[in-house]
Amino acid sequence: xxxxxxxxxxxxxxxxxxxxxxxxxxxxxxxxxxxxxxxxxxxxxxxxxxxxxxxxxxxxxxxxxxxxxxxxxxxxxxxxxxxxxxxxxxxxxxxxxxxxxxxxxxxxxxxxxxxxxxxxxxxxxxxxxxxxxxxxxxxxxxxxxxxxxxxxxxxxxxxxxxxxxxxxxxxxxxxxxxxxxxxxxxxxxxxxxxxxxxxxxxxxxxx
Amino acid sequence: xxxxxxxxxxxxxxxxxxxxxxxxxxxxxxxxxxxxxxxxxxxxxxxxxxxxxxxxxxxxxxxxxxxxxxxxxxxxxxxxxxxxxxxxxxxxxxxxxxxxxxxxxxxxxxxxxxxxxxxxxxxxxxxxxxxxxxxxxxxxxxxxxxxxxxxxxxxxxxxxxxxxxxxxxxxxxxxxxxxxxxxxxxxxxxxxxxxxxxxxxxxxxxxxxxxxxxxxxxxxxxxxxxxxxxxxxxxxxxxxxxxxxxxxxxxxxxxxxxxxxxxxxxxxxxxxxxxxxxxxxxxxxxxxxxxxxxxxxxxxxxxxxxxxxxxxxxxxxxxxxxxxxxxxxxxxxxxxxxxxxxxxxxxxxxxxxxxxxxxxxxxxxxxxxxxxxxxxxxxxxxxxxxxxxxx
Numbered sequence: 069x070x071x072x073x074x075x076x077x078x079x080x081x082x083x084x085x086x087x088x089x090x091x092x093x094x095x096x097x098x099x100x101x102x103x104x105x106x107x108x109x110x111x112x113x114x115x116x117x118x119x120x121x122x123x124x125x126x127x128x129x130x131x132x133x134x135x136x137x138x139x140x141x142x143x144x145x146x147x148x149x150x151x152x153x154x155x156x157x158x159x160x161x162x163x164x165x166x167x168x169x170x171x172x173x174x175x176x177x178x179x180x181x182x183x184x185x186x187x188x189x190x191x192x193x194x195x196x197x198x199x200x201x202x203x204x205x206x207x208x209x210x211x212x213x214x215x216x217x218x219x220x221x222x223x224x225x226x227x228x229x230x231x232x233x234x235x236x237x238x239x240x241x242x243x244x245x246x247x248x249x250x251x252x253x254x255x256x257x258x259x260x261x262x263x264x265x266x267x268x269x270x271x272x273x274x275x
Numbered sequence: 276x277x278x279x280x281x282x283x284x285x286x287x288x289x290x291x292x293x294x295x296x297x298x299x300x301x302x303x304x305x306x307x308x309x310x311x312x313x314x315x316x317x318x319x320x321x322x323x324x325x326x327x328x329x330x331x332x333x334x335x336x337x338x339x340x341x342x343x344x345x346x347x348x349x350x351x352x353x354x355x356x357x358x359x360x361x362x363x364x365x366x367x368x369x370x371x372x373x374x375x376x377x378x379x380x381x382x383x384x385x386x387x388x389x390x391x392x393x394x395x396x397x398x399x400x401x402x403x404x405x406x407x408x409x410x411x412x413x414x415x416x417x418x419x420x421x422x423x424x425x426x427x428x429x430x431x432x433x434x435x436x437x438x439x440x441x442x443x444x445x446x447x448x449x450x451x452x453x454x455x456x457x458x459x460x461x462x463x464x465x466x467x468x469x470x471x472x473x474x475x476x477x478x479x480x481x482x483x484x485x486x487x488x489x490x491x492x493x494x495x496x497x498x499x500x501x502x503x504x505x506x507x508x509x510x511x512x513x514x515x516x517x518x519x520x521x522x523x524x525x526x527x528x529x530x531x532x533x534x535x536x537x538x539x540x541x542x543x544x545x546x547x548x549x550x551x552x553x554x555x556x557x558x559x560x561x562x563x564x565x566x567x568x569x570x571x572x573x574x575x576x577x578x579x580x581x582x583x584x585x586x587x588x589x590x591x592x593x594x595x596x597x598x599x600x601x602x603x604x605x606x607x608x609x610x611x612x613x614x615x616x617x618x619x620x621x622x623x624x625x626x627x628x629x630x631x632x633x634x635x636x637x638x639x640x641x642x643x644x645x646x647x648x649x650x651x652x653x654x655x656x657x658x659x660x661x662x663x664x665x666x
Contacts, residue, residue: 127308127309138309172311214303246303258302258305258306260305
């Protein structure tokens with residue numbers, strides 16, 4: 069009887085070891101993930117290279133009348149540097165550029181230079197950055213050029229290859245209110261609000 | 276380090292905003308895109324120079340190096356090349372007398388100009404003139420053909436170029452210098468009017484008297500300036516002229532007026548740009564009325580499209596002032612927008628305007644003939660006006 073009980077206890081302990089082994093192991097991994105996530109702290113930096121498709125959406129004027137942009141799909145790219153303030157929040161600067169063609173093959177260029185903040189949502193090995201960039205945007209269309217404010221909210225999805233490298237995609241909205249006071253050569257009724265978006269692939273390097 | 280880089284970024288944005296907030300265009304970037312229309316091309320060379328156009332037999336004809344025609348009153352969009360006189364090319368001028376088309380064409384071998392007549396079907400008859408090979412300019416008005424030579428002599432024919440008479444009632448030298456242009460002729464209210472650059476004349480072929488605008492007993496322009504073009508507005512019985520400093524002149528009932536009856540615009544076109552071809556349009560408005568506007572094309576020294584004078588009047592000099600170039604019409608009379616081409620009408624010197632009025636009495640096609648930027652059309656159908664489009 070005792071032998072049977074001892075045998076059962078040994079079997080049970082053996083099972084517990086086999087069962088609990090992976091559990092403990094998983095627990096160890098979780099600890100690793102937590103350790104990994106907590107790696108980012110004030111001063112950690114990262115660098116992005118983005119490239120993709122620029123999608124013109126629409127303009128609207130001060131009367132909120134929506135106008136076609138008359139632009140083709142275009143190309144866009146940007147370089148972004150950010151530094152972590154906390155494990156989930158990073159800030160930095162981004163310099164970008166885009167081009168798209170008008171119906172008469174005129175090329176619109178826009179060059180945004182922005183300060184950018186990003187909030188990181190993580191479920192390893194994936195990350196979802198929610199970003200907002202604010203800054204200045206230089207629009208150039210042949211001899212016409214204008215500097216405007218720009219706001220670029222965006223969302224991304226990244227896969228971490230390792231602690232340094234990650235790859236992902238972003239979708240970003242471009243809001244460019246192009247305002248003319250009428251004091252120059254351009255009348256004030258030429259003011260328009262530009263609405264665009266881009267979809268880009270991205271390479272991220274942390275250092 | 277991060278703080279430093281952020282500071283640099285802020286500085287860069289600020290500097291860029293301060294240094295590059297310029298706009299060489301007078302159209303907003305996004306606004307221009309929103310109103311851009313794809314240019315259609317109706318078979319005329321985009322960089323041709325053109326000055327004259329006629330309408331006869333249901334067709335429009337234009338001299339633009341070669342001769343082109345299409346059905347008038349919007350019956351056809353594409354222009355078709357008409358055969359030029361054999362062994363002659365570069366058709367530069369065109370006029371209509373008694374339903375016969377007269378052209379100046381240059382000999383392909385020696386590049387000398389000759390006069391031809393035809394009915395527009397591609398068969399041309401060479402006409403004999405006293406200045407064959409030396410013709411400088413041609414105008415046809417009220418069925419009289421006027422030609423000048425490079426020495427400034429004027430000849431005319433009132434029998435469809437059957438014979439030409441030298442007009443000896445004018446000073447015979449330097450009337451029409453080829454270097455400064457300015458020769459023009461028009462007819463209205465029973466009189467012919469002649470622009471001989473430094474003076475205007477009124478009368479009939481072979482019998483002219485000076486009719487220049489005068490003020491305080493002197494001719495009312497700067498000595499070095501020349502008059503450029505003439506335009507007679509039949510509805511108002513008013514004659515217009517302009518000069519190469521950008522002033523517009525007008526006189527009512529010109530057939531009986533004196534030189535001192537002319538009114539000169541208080542101000543000239545922006546930057547003193549010379550003015551060329553003129554036309555008065557009466558555009559139906561949404562309220563059932565019409566809006567009168569004088570268009571004056573900028574000259575070759577400027578190339579700034581055309582200027583508009585809304586509701587021109589002679590009661591006050593201000594009412595003749597050419598405004599800033601209105602390739603975008605201030606009151607959207609002619610078009611909404613077209614500063615969207617690398618070459619567009621706002622950058623062109625406009626030699627002439629031609630109006631093709633529809634038989635419905637309510638529509639017209641307005642053509643602008645430019646120096647080196649082709650021919651442009653603006654269609655007005657019952658008050659609805661489209662943008663300029665290059666032909």
